[in-house]
Amino acid sequence: MSDSLDAAALLGMLRRMMVIRRFEERAAQSYQQANVGGFCHLYIGQEAVAVGSISALRPDDPIITAYRDHGHALARDMDPRYAMAELFGKLTGCSKGKGGSMHYFDREHHMYGGHAIVGGQCPLGIGIAFGIQYLEEDKVCVCYLGDGALNQGGFHESMNMAAVMNLPIIFALENNQYSMGTHIARGTAAADNLPAKAAAYDMRADACDGMDVQAVYNCFAKQAALVRAGEGPAFVDCQTYRYKGHSMSDPQKYRSKDEVSEQEQQDPINKLVNHLIDNHLCDQSEIDKIDKHAKDQALESVKFANDSPETGLDELFTDVYSQPYGPYKKGDLPLMLRERDPGDR
Amino acid sequence: MREIQYREALREAMTEEMARDSRVFLMGEEVAEYNGAYKVSQGMLERFGPKRVVDTPISETAFSGLGVGAAMYGLRPIIEFMSWSFCLVAADQIINNAPKMLYMSGGQFGVPAVFRGNNGAGGQLGSTHSWSVESMFSSVPGLKMAIPATPYDAKGLLRTAIRDDDPVFFLESERLLGFKGPVPPPEEEYLIPFGQADIKLVGTDCTIVAMGRPIHFALQAALELAKEGIHCEVIDPRTIRPLDIDTIVASVRKTGYLVVVDQSWPFASVASEIAMQVYEQALDDLDNKIIRVNNDDVPAPYNRTLEQEMLPNAKKIYEAVRAVTYNA
Numbered sequence: 189m190s191d192s193l194d195a196a197a198l199l200g201m202l203r204r205m206m207v208i209r210r211f212e213e214r215a216a217q218s219y220q221q222a223n224v225g226g227f228c229h230l231y232i233g234q235e236a237v238a239v240g241s242i243s244a245l246r247p248d249d250p251i252i253t254a255y256r257d258h259g260h261a262l263a264r265d266m267d268p269r270y271a272m273a274e275l276f277g278k279l280t281g282c283s284k285g286k287g288g289s290m291h292y293f294d295r296e297h298h299m300y301g302g303h304a305i306v307g308g309q310c311p312l313g314i315g316i317a318f319g320i321q322y323l324e325e326d327k328v329c330v331c332y333l334g335d336g337a338l339n340q341g342g343f344h345e346s347m348n349m350a351a352v353m354n355l356p357i358i359f360a361l362e363n364n365q366y367s368m369g370t371h372i373a374r375g376t377a378a379a380d381n382l383p384a385k386a387a388a389y390d391m392r393a394d395a396c397d398g399m400d401v402q403a404v405y406n407c408f409a410k411q412a413a414l415v416r417a418g419e420g421p422a423f424v425d426c427q428t429y430r431y432k433g434h435s436m437s438d439p440q441k442y443r444s445k446d447e448v449s450e451q452e453q454q455d456p457i458n459k460l461v462n463h464l465i466d467n468h469l470c471d472q473s474e475i476d477k478i479d480k481h482a483k484d485q486a487l488e489s490v491k492f493a494n495d496s497p498e499t500g501l502d503e504l505f506t507d508v509y510s511q512p513y514g515p516y517k518k519g520d521l522p523l524m525l526r527e528r529d530p531g532d533r
Numbered sequence: 534m535r536e537i538q539y540r541e542a543l544r545e546a547m548t549e550e551m552a553r554d555s556r557v558f559l560m561g562e563e564v565a566e567y568n569g570a571y572k573v574s575q576g577m578l579e580r581f582g583p584k585r586v587v588d589t590p591i592s593e594t595a596f597s598g599l600g601v602g603a604a605m606y607g608l609r610p611i612i613e614f615m616s617w618s619f620c621l622v623a624a625d626q627i628i629n630n631a632p633k634m635l636y637m638s639g640g641q642f643g644v645p646a647v648f649r650g651n652n653g654a655g656g657q658l659g660s661t662h663s664w665s666v667e668s669m670f671s672s673v674p675g676l677k678m679a680i681p682a683t684p685y686d687a688k689g690l691l692r693t694a695i696r697d698d699d700p701v702f703f704l705e706s707e708r709l710l711g712f713k714g715p716v717p718p719p720e721e722e723y724l725i726p727f728g729q730a731d732i733k734l735v736g737t738d739c740t741i742v743a744m745g746r747p748i749h750f751a752l753q754a755a756l757e758l759a760k761e762g763i764h765c766e767v768i769d770p771r772t773i774r775p776l777d778i779d780t781i782v783a784s785v786r787k788t789g790y791l792v793v794v795d796q797s798w799p800f801a802s803v804a805s806e807i808a809m810q811v812y813e814q815a816l817d818d819l820d821n822k823i824i825r826v827n828n829d830d831v832p833a834p835y836n837r838t839l840e841q842e843m844l845p846n847a848k849k850i851y852e853a854v855r856a857v858t859y860n861a
């Protein structure tokens with residue numbers, strides 16, 4: 189582990205990882221209680237990827253990701269209450285209960301969504317990066333994707349265009365080795381040589397231990413600086429692992445319990461806790477306090493979601509058009525934004 | 534009034550809007566250095582430079598999705614498809630992402646992008662290259678769709694499309710690019726609001742609704758029919774989403790007869806939709822059933838005679854009006 193991060197920064201990252209972990213545990217419980225519908229993909233095990241990379245960015249660097257998006261939203265400091273309310277399909281949700289687990293958005297925090305078509309966010313990501321370049325801004329777009337998206341045409345077209353146009357983007361591969369039940373080696377050519385994917389587009393490749401938040405941080409800090417310096421786009425392989433099933437309905441026949449428990453030894457949260465304790469950067473009571481706070485926040489988010497009003501029928505025909513006609517109506521922004529930004533719209 | 538080509542009208546609309554708003558840019562295959570595969574964007578690179586008139590690789594998924602992402606980010610992209618036939622490889626970006634983003638994000642991210650290009654049979658290009666996408670795509674809520682038939686409408690509608698805050702599918706016609714018509718000079722700025730049909734010909738005896746290139750076939754047919762004492766009212770909705778059904782219904786109430794012309798396949802088509810809406814709103818005013826004139830329900834053939842037979846034409850419209858008004 190590198191020691192370029194001070195204790196405060198590390199504790200900040202620990203706090204965010206714990207918020208995600210505890211949130212996801214409550215999300216799973218709420219799903220089992222049938223308060224959450226649809227597909228729900230948990231981020232447990234992968235926390236270091238979102239937290240490490242986002243911590244290395246500036247708050248206004250845009251990010252975009254796939255459907256396993258709770259972690260990214262929370263790492264970007266979305267209030268867990270709005271995140272949970274979205275799962276419950278409530279009006280107070282980050283997408284007003286119209287997006288669900290797979291479609292979190294947060295304009296305030298420059299989070300351009302949760303996108304549920306595998307690889308579909310890659311072309312959008314280069315569009316955001318194009319916008320940065322067009323407006324001559326000093327920003328970097330990070331576009332996250334799963335290893336399954338490596339085999340989508342949109343990913344390859346986007347890599348090519350990003351390279352050809354020298355766009356300010358980092359393709360952050362969240363390589364958890366599986367796309368549903370398919371191990372990367374079964375579905376992806378050159379799975380043991382992923383830099384080749386970037387090389388095909390003459391793009392810089394990098395990799396990091398996605399179970400080590402400091403390694404992720406350092407890798408993204410370096411790559412973001414290179415992108416900002418005009419060195420062009422990058423592809424980063426974040427080697428990680430998801431501890432839970434693909435979604436809530438996955439019997440996980442495709443991997444052994446041993447494999448999972450072996451990976452659990454690498455738990456990114458434990459790893460950071462051990463580092464903090466071993467290096468006397470904080471004591472156990474401080475860690476317990478952070479964890480307690482994360483648990484409280486998660487519990488509070490469930491309470492908030494429960495107590496929130498359903499998205500009403502009057503919302504069915506809003507937000508279809510920015511300039512509505514006929515049966516359509518203009519909608520209000522989500523509570524999340526109105527609370528911060530009452531004058532908007 | 535001066536007369537200009539349909540393609541020049543499109544170019545003027547884009548040029549004027551780009552001069553007016555620095556967030557507007559044009560992107561697509563061969564739009565810049567080649568000056569446009571069909572010369573619609575001729576001279577625009579020279580005027581606006583490569584930052585705003587942007588050539589792309591042949592990657593419809595990437596560049597149409599780029600347009601969606603850039604629009605979410607606050608720009609106002611005009612994405613040119615060399616032909617709408619080629620948009621199909623980008624379907625996920627244009628019909629899954631663009632029109633749903635605002636809704637899925639609870640109103641946070643709109644997509645003010647224009648997707649434009651040639652639509653409809655170009656002339657013996659075979660089935661892969663002869664798509665008319667209006668029926669297939671107009672069923673998707675969240676997008677708007679314009680389909681101009683004249684240079685005047687092309688310019689006015691495209692300006693509106695570029696200023697619109699929603700994704701607009703703008704369906705042009707290769708066969709009309711060289712078609713000339715009156716358009717006010719650039720200093721006389723005009724916009725054509727969406728959802729406002731244009732009565733291309735006033736008549737009393739039968740309503741013909743057509744959009745895009747078939748408008749011209751309808752007008753031809755109407756000319757013939759007038760000689761025989763049947764005065765048709767030819768209505769061009771100009772936008773399919775929103776659809777100005779009121780103007781169509783008002784005309785049907787007057788004439789009692791309706792023929793709907795639509796250059797896409799008949800099954801679940803715009804023509805079917807218009808017919809159904811008229812049945813719902815004006816059944817008692819109809820003196821006969823409604824007749825649709827669509828493409829024949831087959832892939833577009835290469836053979837010239839077969840292709841001509843497959844497409845709507847003046848003769849088919851003439852016969853349809855004759856058939857529907859037999860009891861007048």
Ligand SMILES: Cc1ncc(C[n+]2csc(CCOP(=O)(O)OP(=O)(O)O)c2C)c(N)n1
Binds near residue numbers: 367
């Ligand atoms: C185009 C498309 N095909 C199939 C699916 C169904 N699907 C959802 S997630 C998934 C696996 C994706 O795995 P990966 O990209 O590795 O992401 P992870 O779940 O590991 O985060 C599949 C096949 C989809 N959403 N989109």
Ligand SMILES: [Mg+2]
Binds near residue numbers: 362363365368
């Ligand atoms: Mg995966």
